[in-house]
Amino acid sequence: MSTVEIAAPAKPFGELVFAPRAETEELISGSEAIAHAVRLADVDVITAYPIRPYDTVMQYVSKMIADGDFDCDFIVAESEHSQFEIVKHASAVGARVFAGSSGVGWLYAFEALAVTAGLRLPMVAMVGNRALDDPGAFGVEHNDALAVRDLGWMLCWVSTAQEALDTALIAYRVAEDPRVFLPCAISCDGAFLTHSQSIVKVPSQAMVDSFLPRYDRGDKVLHPDNPVTIAPQVNEDWLMEMRRQSDQAARRARGVLIDAYRDFNAKFGRGGEPFIERYMMDDAEVALVGMGTLSMPVKVAVRKMRAQGKKVGFVRVRWFRPFPTQELQEALAGVHAVGVIDRDFSFGSAFHSGVLANELRSALYPAKHRPRIVSFIAGLGGREVSAANVMDMTKTVFGAAEGAGPDAQDTYWIGARE
Amino acid sequence: MQEAKEIAGDFTSPQVLDPWTGIRKVAREEYYTSGHRTCQGCESAQMMRLLAKAAGPRTIVLTATGCMYVANTTYYSTPWVLPWMHTQLGSAGSGATGTAAGLRALMRKGKIAKEPINVIAVCGDGGGADMGLSAISAALQHTKYNMLILMYDNESYANTDIQTSGSSPYGVNTSFSPPGKLHRIMHDQWKKNTAPMLAVGQPDCRYVATVVSTNAVDTLNKVRRALSIGGPTFIHSLNPCPKGWDFDPKYSHEIGELAVETGIWPLYEIEDGKLKMYGKSQHIASGAIKRKPVSEYLLRQGRFAHFTEQDIARVQARTDDMWEKWSLPGVIAFSRA
Numbered sequence: 001m002s003t004v005e006i007a008a009p010a011k012p013f014g015e016l017v018f019a020p021r022a023e024t025e026e027l028i029s030g031s032e033a034i035a036h037a038v039r040l041a042d043v044d045v046i047t048a049y050p051i052r053p054y055d056t057v058m059q060y061v062s063k064m065i066a067d068g069d070f071d072c073d074f075i076v077a078e079s080e081h082s083q084f085e086i087v088k089h090a091s092a093v094g095a096r097v098f099a100g101s102s103g104v105g106w107l108y109a110f111e112a113l114a115v116t117a118g119l120r121l122p123m124v125a126m127v128g129n130r131a132l133d134d135p136g137a138f139g140v141e142h143n144d145a146l147a148v149r150d151l152g153w154m155l156c157w158v159s160t161a162q163e164a165l166d167t168a169l170i171a172y173r174v175a176e177d178p179r180v181f182l183p184c185a186i187s188c189d190g191a192f193l194t195h196s197q198s199i200v201k202v203p204s205q206a207m208v209d210s211f212l213p214r215y216d217r218g219d220k221v222l223h224p225d226n227p228v229t230i231a232p233q234v235n236e237d238w239l240m241e242m243r244r245q246s247d248q249a250a251r252r253a254r255g256v257l258i259d260a261y262r263d264f265n266a267k268f269g270r271g272g273e274p275f276i277e278r279y280m281m282d283d284a285e286v287a288l289v290g291m292g293t294l295s296m297p298v299k300v301a302v303r304k305m306r307a308q309g310k311k312v313g314f315v316r317v318r319w320f321r322p323f324p325t326q327e328l329q330e331a332l333a334g335v336h337a338v339g340v341i342d343r344d345f346s347f348g349s350a351f352h353s354g355v356l357a358n359e360l361r362s363a364l365y366p367a368k369h370r371p372r373i374v375s376f377i378a379g380l381g382g383r384e385v386s387a388a389n390v391m392d393m394t395k396t397v398f399g400a401a402e403g404a405g406p407d408a409q410d411t412y413w414i415g416a417r418e
Numbered sequence: 419m420q421e422a423k424e425i426a427g428d429f430t431s432p433q434v435l436d437p438w439t440g441i442r443k444v445a446r447e448e449y450y451t452s453g454h455r456t457c458q459g460c461e462s463a464q465m466m467r468l469l470a471k472a473a474g475p476r477t478i479v480l481t482a483t484g485c486m487y488v489a490n491t492t493y494y495s496t497p498w499v500l501p502w503m504h505t506q507l508g509s510a511g512s513g514a515t516g517t518a519a520g521l522r523a524l525m526r527k528g529k530i531a532k533e534p535i536n537v538i539a540v541c542g543d544g545g546g547a548d549m550g551l552s553a554i555s556a557a558l559q560h561t562k563y564n565m566l567i568l569m570y571d572n573e574s575y576a577n578t579d580i581q582t583s584g585s586s587p588y589g590v591n592t593s594f595s596p597p598g599k600l601h602r603i604m605h606d607q608w609k610k611n612t613a614p615m616l617a618v619g620q621p622d623c624r625y626v627a628t629v630v631s632t633n634a635v636d637t638l639n640k641v642r643r644a645l646s647i648g649g650p651t652f653i654h655s656l657n658p659c660p661k662g663w664d665f666d667p668k669y670s671h672e673i674g675e676l677a678v679e680t681g682i683w684p685l686y687e688i689e690d691g692k693l694k695m696y697g698k699s700q701h702i703a704s705g706a707i708k709r710k711p712v713s714e715y716l717l718r719q720g721r722f723a724h725f726t727e728q729d730i731a732r733v734q735a736r737t738d739d740m741w742e743k744w745s746l747p748g749v750i751a752f753s754r755a
Binding site for chain 2: 042044045047071072073075077078079081082083085086087088089090091092093094095097111112115214222223224226227228229230231232233234235237238
């Protein structure tokens with residue numbers, strides 16, 4: 001019987017060296033930025049299935065492979081379910097994997113998504129956020145990616161192509177950390193990010209190698225030299241203990257993420273604060289909260305309102321799972337009211353709010369200082385949220401801060417025709 | 419021990435598994451052992467045992483949801499000596515593809531040692547002929563991956579209380595097709611002809627075979643051929659089920675044998691586009707032996723106890739057509755108009 005050497009990580013975390021900062025600047029979309037990230041991460045198996053808008057990433061990946069710039073097994077699956085099952089099993093034998101989807105495609109794969117988290121397989125996926133059918137819409141809504149929020153997937157929203165590339169590298173490092181071993185989905189707003197180009201710094205291979213160690217599944221790898229039985233029937237005897245292990249992994253992910261951002265900032269000179277981005281929050285009296293590319297009109301509006309002397313700030317939630325409870329409690333400790341702009345919905349939920357608003361309300365309940373929370377549903381199906389919309393919403397938030405207006409816990413639909 | 423062919427460049431060599439020329443030449447080692455809790459007389463479990471024995475130790479097995487998942491792998495008591503992993507009900511094709519792709523990429527990129535490793539995905543008729551059909555069809559197109567998909571067919575969703583599947587025979591009594599006061603026959607579809615469908619539809623798949631676990635040496639060698647020919651392959655195994663088919667467990671082998679002798683279950687292999695009948699099916703096809711009447715098979719099983727003479731005659735007529743009117747007897751129905 002021959003033996004197989006499972007390659008050890010190239011360098012353990014503590015010994016990763018600094019590589020000289022050598023980056024090229026390219027005018028690319030969010031999808032292309034993620035394609036560069038998976039190339040630089042030396043991903044082994046990638047599966048594709050067409051659905052707009054995420055699938056542009058696979059067009060870039062397939063061209064890189066065709067041109068000999070990237071070596072991986074690239075499989076066009078016959079459905080999203082198979083697409084995610086294929087990479088799930090490739091991950092179990094120790095391959096670094098990538099897949100992605102949008103809208104109902106992501107939900108077609110839902111069974112595979114659930115078991116990937118249950119199996120503790122560190123898949124990294126891109127979700128090009130898209131409204132769920134029916135009725136059909138190509139544009140962005142966040143309900144697709146949010147569907148996996150309770151299953152053990154790490155979930156983040158990025159707002160620029162640069163952040164998409166950087167976050168994909170961070171995602172592999174955190175997901176594949178043996179203390180975590182959880183899958184991670186990177187959400188990119190459909191069209192606004194997947195298809196919009198901006199100048200992106202693409203790092204050198206040496207820089208990425210100094211940050212991202214090789215995936216090593218250790219004694220959990222499926223291989224004839226390690227004849228383990230994976231995912232047997234455990235029933236009520238053991239399921240609860242295993243669920244708790246996943247919970248502990250999701251808790252540990254927080255610290256691993258903080259470490260990864262610290263290291264990324266040191267090596268690449270960017271990356272920012274993990275979990276949230278604070279914008280003009282220092283002396284803010286009211287705050288807006290949102291995720292993804294909403295940040296663009298919101299920041300424009302905040303600057304305009306600041307010029308008018310209104311003390312308003314913005315908190316962009318970068319990581320939804322693990323949820324930044326502490327950071328949000330602290331960032332919002334000084335404000336009187338918060339307006340949460342959800343690009344999603346949660347019909348029949350508490351106060352009929354958006355998903356982020358409900359989550360934030362829950363996170364702030366035990367806080368010493370509880371600001372009033374106003375929930376806004378905006379920009380569904382890819383509808384534009386303008387700076388003027390944001391200023392209108394902010395007016396309502398100031399009203400809530402002063403106790404004025406209708407019940408501040410109500411939910412407002414922005415720009416919807418009657 | 420199997421020897422690997424010389425490995426060069428992109429790693430694609432399968433293992434070399436020569437046929438065993440008789441029961442005495444069969445390896446003694448078992449890789450599917452005690453620890454399962456399948457029913458007495460379970461021919462699907464027998465198929466697992468033969469499958470693992472034929473494949474040998476350098477093998478990864480995946481099992482889709484179904485009897486051979488649920489009854490085989492109660493936590494802490496696995497019967498698998500081989501590395502084993504569960505895959506979802508419709509994922510035998512995609513599970514095999516992903517496993518083979520992962521190994522191939524890691525070997526090509528020098529991340530693990532190069533070595534031919536058998537990849538086998540197992541599914542039942544519900545997982546294969548119904549839910550997982552599109553994934554299996556897709557897997558059989560991926561000629562660069564060496565993998566075997568084996569469908570053990572007990573002609574029902576046997577793990578969930580015996581419900582009818584696309585592979586259930588005409589008229590069968592299942593918990594979703596019980597004979598009643600108004601309708602004696604609730605399952606009025608004919609059994610799906612899965613193996614020829616895949617062989618015809620996926621012409622680059624080099625090997626498709628039907629087996630019955632009654633005939634151990636033939637079955638072992640079909641598995642070994644499927645694993646060593648290279649590329650994706652498919653085996654369809656008929657596995658009598660005492661619980662679902664309602665017969666005494668001691669007759670499992672006999673019922674399987676009767677399925678062949680009556681012509682209901684033809685044994686053949688399709689290798690590189692060439693069809694070859696084998697075993698008693700070959701003798702039926704050549705006219706050396708006569709088919710037994712289907713009643714000898716049907717009346718041994720409680721699942722057909724509600725059949726009238728008319729129902730039996732109907733099954734007999736369709737079986738006669740299979741052998742007398744089909745363009746490829748027992749395999750392909752249609753002919754030129």
